[in-house]
Amino acid sequence: MPGKGGGRIKWTRHQSGDRFGQSNLNAAIAAVKEAVGYAYTEVISPRKQSVQIRCGADDNITIWLNGKRVLRRLQWLNGTRLDRFRAAVTLKKGRNRMLVKVCQGPQHKNPAVPNNWSLQLRFCDAAGGSVGVTSGLPEVARKNAAVSRESSR
Numbered sequence: 092m093p094g095k096g097g098g099r100i101k102w103t104r105h106q107s108g109d110r111f112g113q114s115n116l117n118a119a120i121a122a123v124k125e126a127v128g129y130a131y132t133e134v135i136s137p138r139k140q141s142v143q144i145r146c147g148a149d150d151n152i153t154i155w156l157n158g159k160r161v162l163r164r165l166q167w168l169n170g171t172r173l174d175r176f177r178a179a180v181t182l183k184k185g186r187n188r189m190l191v192k193v194c195q196g197p198q199h200k201n202p203a204v205p206n207n208w209s210l211q212l213r214f215c216d217a218a219g220g221s222v223g224v225t226s227g228l229p230e231v232a233r234k235n236a237a238v239s240r241e242s243s244r
Contacts (some may be wrong), residue, residue: 105242128208131189131191131195133186134182134186135186136187137224139184141180142180142181142214143214143217144213145177145213145215146165147211148176148210149207149209150163150207151194152176156180157188189226191212
């Protein structure tokens, strides 16, 4: 399927590697303006639990968890700030599917302002602590969950 300007639309693998889940989408997807990027992951929870999704994005962000929209913020040229937005959600035991949409707006009127495109997202408890989940693409999420279970024995 052709994308904006005839570019090819495709899924690519990306892993943040940052402990707070920060990703530079210009590097992970492409340095573009007026575009939309999607991220898909599966979150494996060892039990049913209430958690917070904490996130930030430059620009607009929408998050669906298990097919239900759980967060939507429409704010252009706002910059990504750590844990700026929060949503209380319930993870079911096992696999939880998450889709994230991040829009990239036009270049700022002042060309000296960088055209950042970024996402920060993590799952935590109300105090910002770990909730013991693993995530990744389907095969990675299951492998990480198995390793996590083995290391906790």
